[in-house]
Structure formats: C-alpha cells, structure tokens
Amino acid sequence: MSTAAVTVGPKIRARRRKRTLALVVKYAALVFAAIVVLLPVYVLLVASFKSGAEADPSRAWALPHVWTLDAWREAWNGDQYGLLPFLKNSLKLVIPATLISTFLGSLNGFVLSRWRFPGSDLVFLFLLFGMFIPYQAVMIPLTQIFIDVNAPEGIPRLVFAHVIYGIPITTLIFRSYYATIPEDLIEAARMDRAGMLRTYWSVVLPISAPAFVVTAIWQFTSIWNDFLFAVFIITDPSKWPVTVALNNTTGSFVTPYNVQMAAALIASLPTLIVYIALGRYFMRGLMAGALKG
Amino acid sequence: MRKIRRWGPGLLLVSPSIVLVAVFVYGLIGWNVKVSLSDWRQSVETSGFDTGAYGELFPGSAGELDDFAGAVLSGNQSDTLSTDPAWIIDLHHALLFTIAFVAGALLIGASLAFLLDKGVKGEGVFRAIYLFPMAVSFIAAGVVWRWLMNPAPGDRSTGLNLLFDKLGLGFLANQWYLGTNWGAAALAIPAIWALSGYIMALYLAGFRGVPEELREAARMDGASEWRVYRHVVFPHLTPVTLSALIILGHISIKVFDLIVAIGGKQLITQTPAVYMWILIYDARDYAKGAAIATLLLVGIAVLVIPYLVYTVRSERRL
Numbered sequence: 001m002s003t004a005a006v007t008v009g010p011k012i013r014a015r016r017r018k019r020t021l022a023l024v025v026k027y028a029a030l031v032f033a034a035i036v037v038l039l040p041v042y043v044l045l046v047a048s049f050k051s052g053a054e055a056d057p058s059r060a061w062a063l064p065h066v067w068t069l070d071a072w073r074e075a076w077n078g079d080q081y082g083l084l085p086f087l088k089n090s091l092k093l094v095i096p097a098t099l100i101s102t103f104l105g106s107l108n109g110f111v112l113s114r115w116r117f118p119g120s121d122l123v124f125l126f127l128l129f130g131m132f133i134p135y136q137a138v139m140i141p142l143t144q145i146f147i148d149v150n151a152p153e154g155i156p157r158l159v160f161a162h163v164i165y166g167i168p169i170t171t172l173i174f175r176s177y178y179a180t181i182p183e184d185l186i187e188a189a190r191m192d193r194a195g196m197l198r199t200y201w202s203v204v205l206p207i208s209a210p211a212f213v214v215t216a217i218w219q220f221t222s223i224w225n226d227f228l229f230a231v232f233i234i235t236d237p238s239k240w241p242v243t244v245a246l247n248n249t250t251g252s253f254v255t256p257y258n259v260q261m262a263a264a265l266i267a268s269l270p271t272l273i274v275y276i277a278l279g280r281y282f283m284r285g286l287m288a289g290a291l292k293g
Numbered sequence: 294m295r296k297i298r299r300w301g302p303g304l305l306l307v308s309p310s311i312v313l314v315a316v317f318v319y320g321l322i323g324w325n326v327k328v329s330l331s332d333w334r335q336s337v338e339t340s341g342f343d344t345g346a347y348g349e350l351f352p353g354s355a356g357e358l359d360d361f362a363g364a365v366l367s368g369n370q371s372d373t374l375s376t377d378p379a380w381i382i383d384l385h386h387a388l389l390f391t392i393a394f395v396a397g398a399l400l401i402g403a404s405l406a407f408l409l410d411k412g413v414k415g416e417g418v419f420r421a422i423y424l425f426p427m428a429v430s431f432i433a434a435g436v437v438w439r440w441l442m443n444p445a446p447g448d449r450s451t452g453l454n455l456l457f458d459k460l461g462l463g464f465l466a467n468q469w470y471l472g473t474n475w476g477a478a479a480l481a482i483p484a485i486w487a488l489s490g491y492i493m494a495l496y497l498a499g500f501r502g503v504p505e506e507l508r509e510a511a512r513m514d515g516a517s518e519w520r521v522y523r524h525v526v527f528p529h530l531t532p533v534t535l536s537a538l539i540i541l542g543h544i545s546i547k548v549f550d551l552i553v554a555i556g557g558k559q560l561i562t563q564t565p566a567v568y569m570w571i572l573i574y575d576a577r578d579y580a581k582g583a584a585i586a587t588l589l590l591v592g593i594a595v596l597v598i599p600y601l602v603y604t605v606r607s608e609r610r611l
Contacts, residue, residue, distance in 0.1 A: 026413065027413065029408055033405060033419075033423065034419060036486075037426065040434070040437040043440065043441065057445075057449070057452075058449075058451060060440075108307050108310050111303040111304075111307045115300070115306075116303065117301070117303045117304045120307075123307065124605070125601060126311070126315075127314050129318070129601065130318040132593055133322070133593065134590055134593055135547075136566055136589055137321075137325050137586045137590040138318065138321035139325075139573075139586065140325055140328055140583050140586065141321040142317070164314070164317045165317075167314055168314070195302065196306065221428055224430070225429070227430065227432050227549070227550040232570075243432045243433075246436070247554055250554075251554075260436055263436070264436040267430065268429050268430065271430070272425070272428055274428070275425060275427075279421055279424075282427075282428065283424065286424075286491055286494060287495070287498060
C-alpha cells in the first residue's frame with residue numbers, strides 16, 4: 001500500500017478527492033439534520049430558564065442574560081400553572097396500566113407462539129386489528145358504558161381503557177419474542193409432564209426479562225403521552241393526566257411563554273429519561289410496532 | 294380428548310383477552326355504527342334510525358360528486374353543495390396533511406438511513422438524536438412547534454420566521470399553519486419531525502438486512518457503489534416501504550393531539566378527528582361524531598386489513 005501511495009496516478013488521486021468530498025457532504029448532512037431535530041429542544045431549554053421579564057418573543061433565540069428557575073418552579077407547583085397534581089395523576093394511571101397490560105401480553109404471547117391451539121393464528125389476527133383502529137371509533141360507546149355501569153370515575157376508567165386497548169401491541173411484542181426461544185426448551189418441559197402454567201412460570205418467565213422491558217417501556221411511553229383517551233374519558237379537571245393539563249395551560253395565550261416551555265419539558269421528562277436510559281429497548285419496541293418480529 | 298387437554302388450557306388463558314377485545318373493540322365499533330345511524334343529535338338519546346348524519350358528510354347525488362371532489366381538492370366552499378362546509382375543509386386539510394406528511398417523513402427517513410447505512414463515526418449518537426422525538430408527546434411537541442411556527446409578521450415576528458430573518462433567509466418567512474392555501478401542509482412539519490427518526494430506523498434495519506454477499510457479488514461484477522444500491526439494495530426495501538406507508542398513513546388519518554396542541558379548535562387547522570371531538574363535546578351531535586369516527590375507521594381498515602392478512606400469511610409461509 002505504501003509504495004502504491006507514492007506512485008498514484010492523477011486518476012486515483014481524483015477519485016480519492018471525490019471520496020473525501022462525499023464524506024464531508026455526508027457528515028454535513030447528518031449534522032445539519034441533527035441540529036434541526038434538536039432545534040425545538042434548544043428553544044424549550046433556553047426559554048424555560050429565562051425570567052418573566054426576559055421572556056420576550058423577539059429575544060427568543062438568545063441565551064438568557066440571567067439564568068433563573070422561576071419558570072420551572074411555576075410550572076412545577078406554582079399556584080396558577082403547577083403541574084404537580086397532574087403528574088401524580090399520570091403516575092397513578094401509568095404504573096398500574098403498564099404492569100397489567102404487560103403481564104397480559106406476556107401470557108397471550110406465550111400461548112399464541114408456544115402453546116398454540118387450533119385457530120391461534122386467527123385469534124392473533126383478531127386481536128391485532130385492535131392495534132390499528134382509530135380509538136375515536138369506540139370512544140362514544142366507551143364513555144357511555146362507563147356511565148351506564150357506574151364505573152369509578154377518573155383514573156380507574158383510564159387504566160381500564162389502556163389495559164384493554166394495549167392488549168394487541170403487548171401480545172404482539174411478546175409473541176415475536178417467544179417465537180425466538182428454542183422449541184426444545186418447551187418440549188423438554190412438556191416431556192417432564194409440566195403443565196402450561198408450570199412451563200410458563202419456570203421455563204418461559206425467567207428468560208422473559210428483555211421482552212418485559214421492551215413492552216413496559218412501550219406502554220409507559222404511549223400511556224404517559226396519551227391525550228385522546230384522557231380528554232374523552234376524564235370529565236373532572238382535577239383528575240386530568242399531565243398531557244391534558246399541559247394542553248390546557250399552554251393553550252391559553254395569557255400563560256407566559258417561559259412557563260409554557262418549562263411545563264412542556266416537565267411533562268416530557270419521564271419519557272425522555274426512560275428513552276435516554278433504555279434507548280436500546282425503546283428501539284426494539286418500535287420495531288415490533290412495525291410488525292417486523 | 295387428549296388433544297384438548299393439550300391445547301385447551303392455552304385457549305382458556307387467552308380467552309379473557311379474546312372476550313375483552315371482542316366486546317371493547319368489535320362490539321363497541323358496532324355500537325358506534327349504530328349511534329352514527331341514529332337521530333341522537335343535541336337532545337336526549339333516542340333509538341330512531343336516521344342516516345341524516347352521513348347525508349351531511351357525503352354528496353347527496355351523483356351529480357354533486359364532481360362539485361364535492363372539487364371543493365375538497367381546492368378547499369373552497371361551494372354554494373350548490375348540501376354537505377357540511379366544515380367537513381369539506383376537514384377533508385381538504387386531511388388530504389394536504391397526508392401528502393406532505395407521508396412524503397416528507399418517508400423521504401427524510403429513507404435519506405437518513407441511506408447516509409447512516411455504510412457506518413459512520415458516532416452512528417449511535419445520530420440515531421439516538423433522530424429517534425428521540427418519538428419519546429415526546431404530540432402535546433408537548435405542539436407547545437414548542439406552535440411557537441416555532443408563529444405566523445406573526447414584521448416586527449412582532451418570532452420563532453422560525455425570526456430565525457430566518459436573522460440568518461438572512463427572510464424570504465422563507467411565512468404564515469405557516471395559518472396560511473390560507475398550504476396551512477395544513479405546515480402542520481405536517483412537526484409530524485415529520487416526530488416520525489422521520491422512526492422511518493429512518495425502519496429503513497436502516499432494511500438496509501442492514503440485505504445480505505452482504507449479494508452486495509459483494511455485484512461489486513465483483515464491477516458494479517459501481519450506486520448501481521449496487523439501485524439494483525441490489527433498493528429492491529429489497531419494498532416491504533419496508535410498505536410498512537412505513539401503512540404506519541404513516543394510519544397516523545395521518547387519525548391525527549388529533551398535534552392539531553389540538555397547535556391550532557386548538559380553529560377551523561383553519563381542523564381535521565376530521567378534531568371535528569369529531571368538537572361535535573361530541575361542544576355541539577353534542579353524537580350521531581355525526583359517530584359517523585365521522587366510522588369513516589375514520591373505514592379509511593384505516595382499507596389500508597390496514599390487506600396488510601395484516603399479507604403479513605400473517607407470509608409469516609406462516611416461513
């Protein structure tokens with residue numbers, strides 16, 4: 001190689017220059033895209049650390065003269081715009097809903113991949129369609145049923161809805177995951193005359209951790225970020241999850257915009273932290289969502 | 294009998310989910326269709342059969358069809374139509390939004406994946422940045438995008454318009470989502486921002502799924518790198534493109550949170566899903582709200598059912 005480098009002709013040199021140029025263009029494009037994607041984050045951060053006096057729209061792209069946490073404090077538990085009670089509502093919603101739907105998905109996924117019954121593929125298809133429906137198409141009867149059966153108001157209704165409509169995606173993720181565990185493992189358990197639940201409990205469950213993480217992250221993110229179910233189902237403003245409360249504070253033009261930005265950040269922090277800490281699993285959930293096993 | 298003992302417990306274990314989905318997905322869809330065909334409008338619930346709600350959403354006669362299509366395409370009202378004028382505007386917005394969103398997210402996502410495919414330094418960081426909007430709610434994203442796309446002109450300008458001005462790109466400044474003709478396409482920008490990373494991830498998996506031997510074989514035959522992509526890699530990506538189209542299309546049809554966060558209930562940003570919400574909450578017009586919900590479902594079913602059947606079938610063939 002080194003001797004060749006001394007004697008390179010103009011043709012090879014030109015090709016090399018072209019390749020370097022292509023590389024520069026490539027990185028420039030990638031960096032530019034990254035900047036554009038992060039632009040909203042810059043705006044959010046910069047605005048949220050400004051004082052009310054400095055939160056003038058015309059200076060919005062500049063860094064704060066004086067960094068202050070006033071807007072964060074106001075958006076966190078201020079008298080007027082505090083999100084804290086609604087963050088608590090969201091937690092009361094997202095924890096049980098995520099746990100229940102993930103566990104249900106695990107049982108379903110196990111049966112539909114490793115303890116199949118005649119027609120189990122059709123059953124899977126039957127469940128799967130529920131993932132794609134626009135929830136508007138069930139919303140009017142759903143709210144009506146809650147009223148008719150006098151279901152406990154507020155968060156419990158929302159937990160119920162997220163568990164039901166989470167069945168398809170959680171089943172899908174677990175079914176794909178279990179399809180990859182060796183059939184021998186299950187067969188060996190069957191040979192030992194282990195029943196279904198025993199096989200699930202002592203053979204399948206212990207190796208399910210990755211799928212539980214993927215599914216739980218997926219459910220946590222989509223339930224935390226949900227707005228549609230909450231806005232239709234929750235009628236009492238004190239029971240709102242944080243998305244509805246955020247939309248309510250920021251939808252009004254009187255809310256100072258530094259507080260708006262701090263509020264948006266606070267409402268997004270839980271899912272962002274999960275994303276940063278467990279991004280790899282987040283990605284796998286996304287791929288499962290695309291039906292790509 | 295022994296066979297049933299073998300698979301019976303499995304069916305039993307899944308049956309609660311089957312029943313719940315049967316009732317709360319399929320059953321409620323049926324109930325919703327029934328509401329859409331009732332005369333439950335404004336007043337108390339009744340059980341009368343009435344197709345009036347659909348009558349306001351569809352052209353009344355074959356003769357009106359041209360007029361209807363024209364109005365949807367142009368976004369202009371027509372005096373001769375008996376259709377709900379707001380609905381025409383909604384369809385116009387949905388059309389513009391879908392075209393801009395699907396094309397934008399697909400193009401940007403595929404390009405980013407193409408750039409990342411050969412392996413670049415810091416690939417993990419780039420991927421993490423492109424994908425992070427997926428973790429943020431449309432409501433929170435809407436807060437900042439509404440500000441970025443602030444349409445205030447001149448001295449009061451802010452957000453992107455102000456940025457363009459400072460960068461000497463003032464000619465790019467525009468009315469964004471309040472623009473009379475292309476407003477709905479501007480609404481697609483935050484949606485493209487949110488979903489491009491996801492599409493990138495899908496395509497990247499697709500690129501990487503092409504066996505290296507195939508690329509190598511083409512290279513041995515003297516094909517240039519570009520021709521390797523064109524003739525070997527791209528043909529392998531058809532299933533990925535199909536998935537991406539389905540995912541983007543069904544998000545587009547039911548887009549709701551983002552629009553509410555940016556435009557609230559204004560007609561100028563209204564889409565079918567937002568109108569449905571307004572009909573239920575403000576107008577208490579349950580029949581028409583249910584009719585729109587049914588149409589959203591039909592739109593998505595047409596898109597998704599063939600795809601689901603195809604996917605499960607090809608899975609079975611493996």
